Amino acid sequence: MEKSVDTIHRIKEAMGDNLAILGHHYQSDDVVALTDIRGDSLELSRRISSLDAEHIVFCGVYFMAESAAILQRSGQKIYIPDITATCPMADMADAKRVEKTLEILQSNGRKVIPLTYVNSSAAVKGVVGRFDGSVCTSANAERMLKWACEQGDSVLFLPDKHLARNTAHALGIPLEKQLVQPEGIKEGVVDLFVDSKVADDKELIIWPGYCPIHEEFTLKSIQTIRLNEPDAHIVVHPECAPEVVAASDGHGSTTFLIKYASEAPSGSTVYIGTEENLVNRLAQQFKSEKTIKPLAVSRCDDMGKTTIHNLANLLENIHETVPVTVAEEIREPAKWALERMLKVCA
Structure with a gap:
């Protein structure tokens, strides 16, 4: 480990302002000690465009690096030490199923506004953007759900059922006006069985995802x-x-x-x-x-996939490493969704 730490310090010094290492609060102490900026997922992503660095390493999970890639300036490159570091909650919402759900919910002419927690894939954010929806964080969920409720007839909140219910309670949305979709696991992804008529009188339709931690x-x-x-x-x-x-x-x-x-x-x-x-x-x-x-012993294994060793290995090979990218047809509407949130919460 000591050799890897020395390697990281050496490369950081050599690259100077051209390199920035960002770390989520849930990273290990060893990794956090080597970061330049730490925060929650959106805090870190919002810093991207103001950084002088061309090379930005995101110590977190993959959806966070994707969010950074959506918001990056031209010429910036986003990396993650372990591309298999995913988020189980984010994986519970598949973009095609989200899109199909919205089509079914809107088939009777009702305007359903999707609101996705930032813990979701770029592809899901893209769908949400195309359906005039937005993104929220745990810090601004109340404000964003209130905004979403004002934009249409009802809101599809995804993927976290607990954040949805807790936020709805804070806003005074009664339980009888909420619908938590039944959950069925198929190939590791939550499937929704939507009946638009059942949802007709609901203010809030809730995706059944959750954080295992x-x-x-x-x-x-x-x-x-x-x-x-x-x-x-x-x-x-x-x-x-x-x-x-x-x-x-x-x-x-x-x-x-x-x-x-x-x-x-x-x-x-x-x-x-x-x-x-x-x-x-x-x-x-x-x-x-x-x-x-x-309150209980609970660690995120995916956050733990970032280590001193693979961070050092990434930095040693950063000029040959393929950065995290988001296809333009996804990036543009996903950016709309994120920018709507930034505008509402400005």
Whole structure:
């Protein structure tokens, strides 16, 4: 590992401002220590066009690198250390099925606006863009769902059913106006069985995807903490199930969780329900002031595919490595979807 770290430092120094290494909060401490910029997926992608660097390495999962490639300036190149680092939630929404679902839902003349979580493929974002939809993050989901509801008769929210339900609750959309599609797994992809008549009176149609990492956090674990440590604070990511969010003291994006940990009173105990790498980093950062613990042990294997070794290998061969690209017929409408969000949230 030491040799790989030395290699990375040497190449970073040699390439200077022509190289930028970006790292998601869920990366390991070893990788994060070598990044130039860290943040959540969209935070990082939004930085792309303002960077002077020609070569941009995205330490995260593939949909994040795709988002960066959608927003990149001409001449910039996006790389990812391991192209097999995918996102199980993103993989639960297939672009062709999303398009077919929208066609069925709109077959009776209703205007259905698609709103996709940023945790989705470029191809899905492209479909959403072509159907006049947009993108949201965990931080702006309420604002974007409110916007989407104002654009048509109903909204198709994908791929995260938990973020959809939690956001709908915050906006006061009643359960009887929501439809969570039944889920059936075929070749690893969630299939939807849409009946447009069933959806006719719904304000929100919800794709049945979910994050396997945040699915690990349960109401029972919160109840146990409440019983044994009644003074402890509990905050979770909105990708958690609605009953988990409802039982917590707060919920929000990784930026919210980091801020909550930072501002928690000295001497307090805070349990955080999100990917363990971030929680452990916060625990180390504030160990002399407060106690921060993971709500449950839950690590993303795909985030873990980025290592010091494959990062060093990428940098050593960066001029021969094929960058992440998005076909223009997908990139253009996907960019429309992202730009609509950026405009609404400006």
